Amino acid sequence: MPVVYKKQDGTITIHTRNTSYQMKIGPLGLLLHTYYGPTINTDAGCSLVYRDRGFSPNPYDAGIDRTISADTLPLEYSCEAAGDYRAPALSINRKDGFMTGDMRYEGHQVVSGKYSLPGMPAVYADEAEAETLIVTLKEKNTGLKAVLKYGVLPELDVITRTAEIINGTSETVIISQAASAAVDIMTSADWDLIHFSGRHAGERTPYRTEIAQRETVISSRRGISSHHQNPFVILAEKETNEQYGQCIGMNLLWSGSFAANVSKDSYGSVHAVMGIQPDRFDYPLEPGESFIAPEIALTFSNEGLGRLSRNYHKLIAEHVCRGPWKNRRRPVLINNWEATEMNFTGEKIISIAKKAGELGVEMLVLDDGWFGKRDDDFAGLGDWYVNTNKLGCTMGELAEEVRKMGMKFGFWIEPEMVNEDSDLYREHPDWAFAAPDIDPIRDRYQLVLDFSREEVVDHVLDQICEVIDDCKADYIKMDMNRPLFDIYSRTAEYQSRGRLMYKYVLGVYRFMEKLLERYPDLLLEGCSGGGGRFDAGMLYYCPQIWCSDNTDAIDRVRIQYGTSFAYPIRTMGAHVSACPNYDTKRYVPIDTRAVVAMEGTFGYELDLNRLSEKEMKQVTAQIETFKKYWNILHCGLYYRLTDVMENRQEAAWMMVSEDGSEALLNIVTLDVTGNKPNRFIRCAGLDPDASYRDDETGMVYSGNLLMSTGLLMPMRAVEGHNLVTTPPEYDAFQIHFTKI
Numbered sequence: 001m002p003v004v005y006k007k008q009d010g011t012i013t014i015h016t017r018n019t020s021y022q023m024k025i026g027p028l029g030l031l032l033h034t035y036y037g038p039t040i041n042t043d044a045g046c047s048l049v050y051r052d053r054g055f056s057p058n059p060y061d062a063g064i065d066r067t068i069s070a071d072t073l074p075l076e077y078s079c080e081a082a083g084d085y086r087a088p089a090l091s092i093n094r095k096d097g098f099m100t101g102d103m104r105y106e107g108h109q110v111v112s113g114k115y116s117l118p119g120m121p122a123v124y125a126d127e128a129e130a131e132t133l134i135v136t137l138k139e140k141n142t143g144l145k146a147v148l149k150y151g152v153l154p155e156l157d158v159i160t161r162t163a164e165i166i167n168g169t170s171e172t173v174i175i176s177q178a179a180s181a182a183v184d185i186m187t188s189a190d191w192d193l194i195h196f197s198g199r200h201a202g203e204r205t206p207y208r209t210e211i212a213q214r215e216t217v218i219s220s221r222r223g224i225s226s227h228h229q230n231p232f233v234i235l236a237e238k239e240t241n242e243q244y245g246q247c248i249g250m251n252l253l254w255s256g257s258f259a260a261n262v263s264k265d266s267y268g269s270v271h272a273v274m275g276i277q278p279d280r281f282d283y284p285l286e287p288g289e290s291f292i293a294p295e296i297a298l299t300f301s302n303e304g305l306g307r308l309s310r311n312y313h314k315l316i317a318e319h320v321c322r323g324p325w326k327n328r329r330r331p332v333l334i335n336n337w338e339a340t341e342m343n344f345t346g347e348k349i350i351s352i353a354k355k356a357g358e359l360g361v362e363m364l365v366l367d368d369g370w371f372g373k374r375d376d377d378f379a380g381l382g383d384w385y386v387n388t389n390k391l392g393c394t395m396g397e398l399a400e401e402v403r404k405m406g407m408k409f410g411f412w413i414e415p416e417m418v419n420e421d422s423d424l425y426r427e428h429p430d431w432a433f434a435a436p437d438i439d440p441i442r443d444r445y446q447l448v449l450d451f452s453r454e455e456v457v458d459h460v461l462d463q464i465c466e467v468i469d470d471c472k473a474d475y476i477k478m479d480m481n482r483p484l485f486d487i488y489s490r491t492a493e494y495q496s497r498g499r500l501m502y503k504y505v506l507g508v509y510r511f512m513e514k515l516l517e518r519y520p521d522l523l524l525e526g527c528s529g530g531g532g533r534f535d536a537g538m539l540y541y542c543p544q545i546w547c548s549d550n551t552d553a554i555d556r557v558r559i560q561y562g563t564s565f566a567y568p569i570r571t572m573g574a575h576v577s578a579c580p581n582y583d584t585k586r587y588v589p590i591d592t593r594a595v596v597a598m599e600g601t602f603g604y605e606l607d608l609n610r611l612s613e614k615e616m617k618q619v620t621a622q623i624e625t626f627k628k629y630w631n632i633l634h635c636g637l638y639y640r641l642t643d644v645m646e647n648r649q650e651a652a653w654m655m656v657s658e659d660g661s662e663a664l665l666n667i668v669t670l671d672v673t674g675n676k677p678n679r680f681i682r683c684a685g686l687d688p689d690a691s692y693r694d695d696e697t698g699m700v701y702s703g704n705l706l707m708s709t710g711l712l713m714p715m716r717a718v719e720g721h722n723l724v725t726t727p728p729e730y731d732a733f734q735i736h737f738t739k740i
């Protein structure tokens, strides 16, 4: 039984295969968190410390007992109004400004299967694979309720959480914080926070920082999850590394503004709260209305960060991504963006497609610039009709030409946006977010459409569906190239920023859901100026997301490394692009670019006509390699072998098939030095008692030695040079091992 209630000690314990999570109904009905860690079968209430701490207030009904304080006890869903001065999970004001929401345990139930969330992404599972725990908290004095839901996927060691706030009072209340979860770790050990931060073209760099007695906030206020901060954090014990130690992951399934607030409290406990961005979040909740916090997926690993990532990889690949493409090999695509930007004609696109088809590419994607008057950034967004003058044909005709070459066809859209120079904006200026009397903030010369309004979503969707119908698109790349700013809807009376931003994200989800309902076989790739909306919420709709606008293979090694902590390899859009690189101007050999792109969906983004004969042959061979290894690349268990942020000499990662019968080791050499000291790459995930054959050289290695001493870094002669002692810069190796 995954959920066990022990009436005698008031504990509710959730068990997964390797972990336990416990809460306890404490004094005055305060619901307290007691434990999250390796499996236990006891009351962990000993972690609760009842002491009279100065300046930590006591609930009125505690009477003269000064040891009961929400400020020092770990509330399962920490409520500001209960007297907790730490970062709250719940903060609500009455209309007169007075704080309310002192929640107490009312009851709980367990139901089979996993709950879903209306209009929002949520982990899904078969009835037999999951259980749901529903705990109801009720405000002490009023009819306000918080319904906490826990989805338990025992085999995956995953527990999901969400909270529904219900206004059962006769007054409007204003929610200023309703997080998805609070997690407390009662400990005297030192813990770190690992977060994934960056910028456009440099997303998701892992940073590790001590959790100290101060609040550290990882957050986005941009209306998208953002390039700058990812809605995923790890709490890790100081000693935890890839293979050893305790860590807890918090992965939010939300594509809008968010915040994770992590601190050590005055008495040494780690307190983490994560969910929707509370800054300027004023969400009016009318009597009878409810608010649902986005889902968060928690996992605990006692086997380091590698195991934590693999838990998420399985969860996201099998219980978040949906549709026919989730387990299918994705077509090797060619995208024209870096080759042409918006300066193309139909003829040019056909010439790119033709060469791609000859070399074995399986799908052409026509990027930005095919619609309206879109020849540059200034115009066209919002006018989703084909520019037949530019293409010289309709989209249907272009797709037909491409299909004759044996390839699938797809195209780019950016449905949430509008240029002022567009027919849509001229007709409906009030559909963009902007106050009527204030000039809006522009970004890439575009404004954001008010997707909180259903008629706006429907209009854009109808236009795009016409094009899809015409060309029977197999694939759509859905982009989003600016953050939200002027949060003002021309419909609402009261401009609640919190409500509008929340409804906006639901509008985006609605757009994608309707698109997929209408075209169930469509492969949807998410994008936001690269990886500005790479989050588990988007992956519910798009089984792959363009990882970054930075296609430089060496930068990508680092970006994909960071991304791999939370997200599976097969979700990361990655392409081989031209050299010198579009962004960094770096030169990296084409086979290395391919090895790096295979740590992702794999495709091309360049004009293949411009390659040398030799490189063209390499492209054909790369596509064959990808098809041969696809199963292990995308469905194998993923191991990070080097810390790419620390180790400047080489980057290595490997995939091991779930049945352990084969493994694929990938190595990219980074910095070079003359007469280089020996380097060994330590493998992981192998059977120590088995032997493995390198299928290219026939050499046989012991699994144990590959994981202890490691494999001596291979070296390859450079054309025209004798084999010396230093492997060339940016060389790459893919070594396939078969277990014998």
Ligand code: DGJ
Pocket (backbone or CB within 6 Å): 337, 367, 368, 412, 479, 481, 527, 528, 529, 530, 546, 548, 549
């Ligand atoms: C940003 C995307 O990340 C690029 O790949 C490309 O689609 C451009 N937008 C087009 O405007």
